[in-house]
Amino acid sequence: MxxxxxxxxxxxxxxxxxxxxxxxxxxxxxxxxxxxxxxxxxxxxxxxxxxxxxxxxxxxxxxxxxxxxxxxxxxxxxxxIGMVFQEASLFDASVVRNAEYGLRVRQSWTDRIRHELASLVGAENGTIEVIDALDAVGLADKADQDASSLSGGEAQRVAFARALAYEPDxxxxxxxxSDLDPRNTAVLEEAIRNARxxxxxxxxxxxxxxxxxxxxxxxxxxxxxxxxxxxxxxxxxxxxxxxxxxxxxxxxxxx
The missing domain is CATH 3.40.50.300 (P-loop containing nucleotide triphosphate hydrolases)
Known part of the structure:
Protein backbone atom coordinates (compact mmCIF):
# COMPACT_ATOMS: atom_id res chain seq x y z
CA MET A 1 0.00 0.00 0.00
CA ILE A 81 -6.73 3.30 7.16
CA GLY A 82 -6.50 3.89 10.90
CA MET A 83 -6.50 7.30 12.54
CA VAL A 84 -5.75 8.40 16.10
CA PHE A 85 -6.71 11.91 17.16
CA GLN A 86 -5.12 14.22 19.70
CA GLU A 87 -7.75 13.41 22.33
CA ALA A 88 -8.95 9.89 22.97
CA SER A 89 -12.70 9.36 22.74
CA LEU A 90 -13.63 6.20 24.57
CA PHE A 91 -16.99 4.57 25.23
CA ASP A 92 -18.40 3.85 28.68
CA ALA A 93 -17.30 0.23 28.47
CA SER A 94 -14.34 -1.99 29.23
CA VAL A 95 -10.90 -1.43 27.76
CA VAL A 96 -11.22 -4.45 25.48
CA ARG A 97 -14.65 -3.39 24.19
CA ASN A 98 -13.18 -0.01 23.27
CA ALA A 99 -10.13 -1.57 21.64
CA GLU A 100 -12.18 -3.95 19.52
CA TYR A 101 -14.66 -1.36 18.25
CA GLY A 102 -12.86 -0.68 14.96
CA LEU A 103 -12.60 -4.38 14.27
CA ARG A 104 -16.27 -4.94 15.09
CA VAL A 105 -17.56 -2.30 12.67
CA ARG A 106 -15.43 -3.90 9.96
CA GLN A 107 -16.41 -7.41 10.99
CA SER A 108 -17.38 -10.01 8.41
CA TRP A 109 -18.74 -13.51 8.87
CA THR A 110 -15.15 -14.80 8.69
CA ASP A 111 -14.11 -12.44 11.47
CA ARG A 112 -16.90 -13.74 13.70
CA ILE A 113 -15.61 -17.28 13.23
CA ARG A 114 -12.10 -16.09 14.12
CA HIS A 115 -13.53 -14.42 17.25
CA GLU A 116 -14.94 -17.75 18.37
CA LEU A 117 -11.66 -19.52 17.62
CA ALA A 118 -9.78 -16.90 19.63
CA SER A 119 -11.71 -17.84 22.77
CA LEU A 120 -10.54 -21.43 22.36
CA VAL A 121 -6.89 -20.42 22.66
CA GLY A 122 -7.30 -18.28 25.74
CA ALA A 123 -8.15 -14.84 24.35
CA GLU A 124 -11.52 -14.85 26.10
CA ASN A 125 -11.82 -11.09 26.33
CA GLY A 126 -11.51 -10.39 22.64
CA THR A 127 -9.94 -11.52 19.42
CA ILE A 128 -6.28 -12.35 19.21
CA GLU A 129 -5.74 -9.14 17.21
CA VAL A 130 -7.29 -7.01 19.97
CA ILE A 131 -5.30 -8.65 22.74
CA ASP A 132 -2.12 -8.25 20.69
CA ALA A 133 -2.93 -4.57 20.10
CA LEU A 134 -3.48 -3.96 23.81
CA ASP A 135 -0.27 -5.82 24.57
CA ALA A 136 1.57 -3.57 22.10
CA VAL A 137 0.64 -0.55 24.24
CA GLY A 138 1.16 -2.32 27.57
CA LEU A 139 -2.51 -2.60 28.54
CA ALA A 140 -3.38 -6.27 28.02
CA ASP A 141 -3.56 -6.70 31.79
CA LYS A 142 -6.30 -4.04 31.96
CA ALA A 143 -8.54 -5.57 29.28
CA ASP A 144 -11.49 -6.01 31.67
CA GLN A 145 -11.06 -2.68 33.43
CA ASP A 146 -13.60 0.07 32.83
CA ALA A 147 -12.15 2.62 30.41
CA SER A 148 -13.40 5.50 32.57
CA SER A 149 -10.91 4.51 35.26
CA LEU A 150 -7.88 5.00 33.00
CA SER A 151 -5.50 7.92 33.10
CA GLY A 152 -5.38 10.26 30.11
CA GLY A 153 -2.22 8.61 28.85
CA GLU A 154 -3.69 5.13 29.18
CA ALA A 155 -6.85 6.23 27.36
CA GLN A 156 -4.72 7.47 24.47
CA ARG A 157 -2.94 4.13 24.39
CA VAL A 158 -6.32 2.39 24.12
CA ALA A 159 -7.22 4.66 21.20
CA PHE A 160 -3.98 3.65 19.51
CA ALA A 161 -4.71 -0.05 20.16
CA ARG A 162 -8.20 0.41 18.68
CA ALA A 163 -6.68 1.66 15.42
CA LEU A 164 -4.02 -1.04 15.43
CA ALA A 165 -6.36 -3.96 16.14
CA TYR A 166 -7.90 -4.09 12.67
CA GLU A 167 -4.44 -4.25 11.11
CA PRO A 168 -4.60 -1.14 8.91
CA ASP A 169 -2.38 -0.58 5.90
CA SER A 178 0.95 16.20 22.88
CA ASP A 179 -0.68 16.00 26.32
CA LEU A 180 1.10 12.88 27.61
CA ASP A 181 3.80 12.41 30.21
CA PRO A 182 7.19 10.96 29.20
CA ARG A 183 6.26 7.39 30.18
CA ASN A 184 3.10 7.24 28.08
CA THR A 185 4.87 9.03 25.24
CA ALA A 186 7.67 6.44 25.27
CA VAL A 187 5.18 3.56 25.18
CA LEU A 188 3.33 5.02 22.20
CA GLU A 189 6.53 5.83 20.34
CA GLU A 190 7.67 2.23 20.75
CA ALA A 191 4.27 1.04 19.49
CA ILE A 192 4.68 3.30 16.45
CA ARG A 193 8.08 1.77 15.69
CA ASN A 194 6.62 -1.72 16.04
CA ALA A 195 3.78 -0.83 13.66
CA ARG A 196 6.33 0.38 11.12
Whole structure:
Protein backbone atom coordinates (compact mmCIF):
# COMPACT_ATOMS: atom_id res chain seq x y z
CA MET A 1 0.00 0.00 0.00
CA UNK A 2 1.15 3.51 -0.82
CA UNK A 3 -1.06 6.41 0.22
CA UNK A 4 -0.34 9.53 -1.81
CA UNK A 5 -1.58 13.12 -2.01
CA UNK A 6 -0.72 14.80 -5.30
CA UNK A 7 -1.04 18.55 -5.96
CA UNK A 8 -3.82 18.85 -3.40
CA UNK A 9 -5.61 22.18 -3.19
CA UNK A 10 -7.99 22.64 -0.29
CA UNK A 11 -9.84 25.62 1.14
CA UNK A 12 -12.41 26.48 3.79
CA UNK A 13 -14.59 29.08 2.17
CA UNK A 14 -12.31 31.86 0.96
CA UNK A 15 -9.37 30.69 3.08
CA UNK A 16 -6.84 28.53 1.25
CA UNK A 17 -5.30 25.81 3.42
CA UNK A 18 -3.17 24.11 0.75
CA UNK A 19 -2.14 25.40 -2.64
CA UNK A 20 -0.54 22.28 -4.13
CA UNK A 21 0.53 19.77 -1.47
CA UNK A 22 2.08 16.42 -2.42
CA UNK A 23 3.10 13.71 0.06
CA UNK A 24 3.33 9.92 0.08
CA UNK A 25 3.30 7.33 2.86
CA UNK A 26 4.77 3.95 1.96
CA UNK A 27 4.60 0.60 3.79
CA UNK A 28 7.03 0.24 6.66
CA UNK A 29 7.97 3.90 7.14
CA UNK A 30 7.16 6.69 9.57
CA UNK A 31 6.64 10.14 8.06
CA UNK A 32 6.52 13.07 10.49
CA UNK A 33 4.60 16.16 9.39
CA UNK A 34 5.92 19.20 11.24
CA UNK A 35 4.88 22.83 11.12
CA UNK A 36 3.43 25.57 13.32
CA UNK A 37 0.02 25.31 14.94
CA UNK A 38 -2.84 26.10 12.58
CA UNK A 39 -0.85 25.42 9.41
CA UNK A 40 -3.07 22.50 8.37
CA UNK A 41 -1.37 19.34 9.67
CA UNK A 42 -4.66 17.93 10.95
CA UNK A 43 -6.44 18.87 7.74
CA UNK A 44 -3.84 17.02 5.68
CA UNK A 45 -4.31 13.91 7.81
CA UNK A 46 -8.09 14.11 7.40
CA UNK A 47 -7.64 14.27 3.63
CA UNK A 48 -5.30 11.28 3.68
CA UNK A 49 -7.77 9.41 5.90
CA UNK A 50 -10.51 10.04 3.29
CA UNK A 51 -12.69 11.89 5.78
CA UNK A 52 -12.69 14.98 3.55
CA UNK A 53 -12.34 15.39 -0.20
CA UNK A 54 -9.73 17.76 -1.66
CA UNK A 55 -11.01 20.65 -3.72
CA UNK A 56 -8.47 19.80 -6.39
CA UNK A 57 -5.65 17.32 -6.90
CA UNK A 58 -5.89 13.65 -5.95
CA UNK A 59 -5.63 11.25 -3.04
CA UNK A 60 -4.43 7.90 -4.33
CA UNK A 61 -4.39 4.51 -2.69
CA UNK A 62 -2.01 2.18 -4.53
CA UNK A 63 -2.46 4.28 -7.66
CA UNK A 64 -6.26 4.52 -7.49
CA UNK A 65 -7.77 7.99 -7.16
CA UNK A 66 -10.15 7.24 -4.33
CA UNK A 67 -12.38 10.23 -5.04
CA UNK A 68 -12.92 9.02 -8.60
CA UNK A 69 -14.52 5.73 -7.52
CA UNK A 70 -17.94 4.97 -6.06
CA UNK A 71 -18.89 5.49 -2.42
CA UNK A 72 -18.87 1.78 -1.59
CA UNK A 73 -15.39 1.23 -3.03
CA UNK A 74 -14.08 4.36 -1.30
CA UNK A 75 -15.47 3.09 2.01
CA UNK A 76 -13.44 -0.08 1.60
CA UNK A 77 -10.30 1.99 1.15
CA UNK A 78 -11.18 4.09 4.19
CA UNK A 79 -11.58 0.96 6.28
CA UNK A 80 -7.96 0.06 5.58
CA ILE A 81 -6.73 3.30 7.16
CA GLY A 82 -6.50 3.89 10.90
CA MET A 83 -6.50 7.30 12.54
CA VAL A 84 -5.75 8.40 16.10
CA PHE A 85 -6.71 11.91 17.16
CA GLN A 86 -5.12 14.22 19.70
CA GLU A 87 -7.75 13.41 22.33
CA ALA A 88 -8.95 9.89 22.97
CA SER A 89 -12.70 9.36 22.74
CA LEU A 90 -13.63 6.20 24.57
CA PHE A 91 -16.99 4.57 25.23
CA ASP A 92 -18.40 3.85 28.68
CA ALA A 93 -17.30 0.23 28.47
CA SER A 94 -14.34 -1.99 29.23
CA VAL A 95 -10.90 -1.43 27.76
CA VAL A 96 -11.22 -4.45 25.48
CA ARG A 97 -14.65 -3.39 24.19
CA ASN A 98 -13.18 -0.01 23.27
CA ALA A 99 -10.13 -1.57 21.64
CA GLU A 100 -12.18 -3.95 19.52
CA TYR A 101 -14.66 -1.36 18.25
CA GLY A 102 -12.86 -0.68 14.96
CA LEU A 103 -12.60 -4.38 14.27
CA ARG A 104 -16.27 -4.94 15.09
CA VAL A 105 -17.56 -2.30 12.67
CA ARG A 106 -15.43 -3.90 9.96
CA GLN A 107 -16.41 -7.41 10.99
CA SER A 108 -17.38 -10.01 8.41
CA TRP A 109 -18.74 -13.51 8.87
CA THR A 110 -15.15 -14.80 8.69
CA ASP A 111 -14.11 -12.44 11.47
CA ARG A 112 -16.90 -13.74 13.70
CA ILE A 113 -15.61 -17.28 13.23
CA ARG A 114 -12.10 -16.09 14.12
CA HIS A 115 -13.53 -14.42 17.25
CA GLU A 116 -14.94 -17.75 18.37
CA LEU A 117 -11.66 -19.52 17.62
CA ALA A 118 -9.78 -16.90 19.63
CA SER A 119 -11.71 -17.84 22.77
CA LEU A 120 -10.54 -21.43 22.36
CA VAL A 121 -6.89 -20.42 22.66
CA GLY A 122 -7.30 -18.28 25.74
CA ALA A 123 -8.15 -14.84 24.35
CA GLU A 124 -11.52 -14.85 26.10
CA ASN A 125 -11.82 -11.09 26.33
CA GLY A 126 -11.51 -10.39 22.64
CA THR A 127 -9.94 -11.52 19.42
CA ILE A 128 -6.28 -12.35 19.21
CA GLU A 129 -5.74 -9.14 17.21
CA VAL A 130 -7.29 -7.01 19.97
CA ILE A 131 -5.30 -8.65 22.74
CA ASP A 132 -2.12 -8.25 20.69
CA ALA A 133 -2.93 -4.57 20.10
CA LEU A 134 -3.48 -3.96 23.81
CA ASP A 135 -0.27 -5.82 24.57
CA ALA A 136 1.57 -3.57 22.10
CA VAL A 137 0.64 -0.55 24.24
CA GLY A 138 1.16 -2.32 27.57
CA LEU A 139 -2.51 -2.60 28.54
CA ALA A 140 -3.38 -6.27 28.02
CA ASP A 141 -3.56 -6.70 31.79
CA LYS A 142 -6.30 -4.04 31.96
CA ALA A 143 -8.54 -5.57 29.28
CA ASP A 144 -11.49 -6.01 31.67
CA GLN A 145 -11.06 -2.68 33.43
CA ASP A 146 -13.60 0.07 32.83
CA ALA A 147 -12.15 2.62 30.41
CA SER A 148 -13.40 5.50 32.57
CA SER A 149 -10.91 4.51 35.26
CA LEU A 150 -7.88 5.00 33.00
CA SER A 151 -5.50 7.92 33.10
CA GLY A 152 -5.38 10.26 30.11
CA GLY A 153 -2.22 8.61 28.85
CA GLU A 154 -3.69 5.13 29.18
CA ALA A 155 -6.85 6.23 27.36
CA GLN A 156 -4.72 7.47 24.47
CA ARG A 157 -2.94 4.13 24.39
CA VAL A 158 -6.32 2.39 24.12
CA ALA A 159 -7.22 4.66 21.20
CA PHE A 160 -3.98 3.65 19.51
CA ALA A 161 -4.71 -0.05 20.16
CA ARG A 162 -8.20 0.41 18.68
CA ALA A 163 -6.68 1.66 15.42
CA LEU A 164 -4.02 -1.04 15.43
CA ALA A 165 -6.36 -3.96 16.14
CA TYR A 166 -7.90 -4.09 12.67
CA GLU A 167 -4.44 -4.25 11.11
CA PRO A 168 -4.60 -1.14 8.91
CA ASP A 169 -2.38 -0.58 5.90
CA UNK A 170 -1.79 3.02 6.99
CA UNK A 171 -1.91 4.62 10.43
CA UNK A 172 -2.42 8.39 10.70
CA UNK A 173 -1.66 10.04 14.03
CA UNK A 174 -2.69 13.60 14.90
CA UNK A 175 -0.49 14.90 17.74
CA UNK A 176 -1.11 11.66 19.68
CA UNK A 177 1.32 12.43 22.52
CA SER A 178 0.95 16.20 22.88
CA ASP A 179 -0.68 16.00 26.32
CA LEU A 180 1.10 12.88 27.61
CA ASP A 181 3.80 12.41 30.21
CA PRO A 182 7.19 10.96 29.20
CA ARG A 183 6.26 7.39 30.18
CA ASN A 184 3.10 7.24 28.08
CA THR A 185 4.87 9.03 25.24
CA ALA A 186 7.67 6.44 25.27
CA VAL A 187 5.18 3.56 25.18
CA LEU A 188 3.33 5.02 22.20
CA GLU A 189 6.53 5.83 20.34
CA GLU A 190 7.67 2.23 20.75
CA ALA A 191 4.27 1.04 19.49
CA ILE A 192 4.68 3.30 16.45
CA ARG A 193 8.08 1.77 15.69
CA ASN A 194 6.62 -1.72 16.04
CA ALA A 195 3.78 -0.83 13.66
CA ARG A 196 6.33 0.38 11.12
CA UNK A 197 8.34 -2.81 11.52
CA UNK A 198 5.18 -4.80 10.74
CA UNK A 199 4.91 -3.02 7.40
CA UNK A 200 2.33 -0.37 8.31
CA UNK A 201 2.84 3.05 6.78
CA UNK A 202 2.64 5.71 9.52
CA UNK A 203 2.16 9.47 9.24
CA UNK A 204 2.33 11.51 12.43
CA UNK A 205 1.58 15.21 12.76
CA UNK A 206 3.67 16.55 15.61
CA UNK A 207 4.95 19.86 16.97
CA UNK A 208 7.64 17.98 18.91
CA UNK A 209 10.88 18.26 16.91
CA UNK A 210 12.68 15.77 19.14
CA UNK A 211 9.90 13.24 18.62
CA UNK A 212 10.18 13.61 14.86
CA UNK A 213 13.93 13.02 15.12
CA UNK A 214 13.41 9.95 17.32
CA UNK A 215 10.83 8.04 15.32
CA UNK A 216 10.55 9.36 11.75
CA UNK A 217 12.23 7.95 8.67
CA UNK A 218 11.21 11.02 6.66
CA UNK A 219 10.06 14.49 7.64
CA UNK A 220 7.73 16.81 5.73
CA UNK A 221 7.80 20.50 6.64
CA UNK A 222 4.44 22.23 6.18
CA UNK A 223 4.59 26.02 6.12
CA UNK A 224 2.00 28.50 4.94
CA UNK A 225 0.06 26.59 2.26
CA UNK A 226 2.67 24.12 1.01
CA UNK A 227 5.13 21.42 1.97
CA UNK A 228 8.39 23.28 1.52
CA UNK A 229 10.64 20.30 2.14
CA UNK A 230 10.44 16.54 2.56
CA UNK A 231 13.31 14.12 2.97
CA UNK A 232 15.20 11.78 5.30
CA UNK A 233 14.97 12.93 8.90
CA UNK A 234 18.68 13.52 9.40
CA UNK A 235 18.93 15.54 6.19
CA UNK A 236 15.95 17.77 6.99
CA UNK A 237 17.19 18.56 10.49
CA UNK A 238 20.90 18.88 9.76
CA UNK A 239 21.15 19.95 6.11
CA UNK A 240 17.79 21.42 5.01
CA UNK A 241 17.57 22.69 1.45
CA UNK A 242 15.09 25.48 2.24
CA UNK A 243 16.33 28.13 4.66
CA UNK A 244 12.78 28.52 6.02
CA UNK A 245 13.08 24.97 7.35
CA UNK A 246 16.16 25.93 9.35
CA UNK A 247 14.44 29.07 10.59
CA UNK A 248 11.42 27.06 11.71
CA UNK A 249 13.56 24.45 13.47
CA UNK A 250 15.52 27.20 15.20
CA UNK A 251 12.31 28.92 16.31
CA UNK A 252 12.99 32.05 14.26
CA UNK A 253 9.77 32.02 12.21
CA UNK A 254 6.79 33.70 13.85
CA UNK A 255 3.21 32.75 12.89
Missing amino acids: TLRATDVYHAYGDETVFEAVSLSISPGEVVAIIGPSGVGKSTLLRLLALFDAPDDGSIEYDGTDVWAVGDRERLEYRRR ALLLDEPT DRGIGVAIATHDMHQAERIADRVAVLLEDEIIEVGPTETVFEEPTDERTQQFIDGELIY
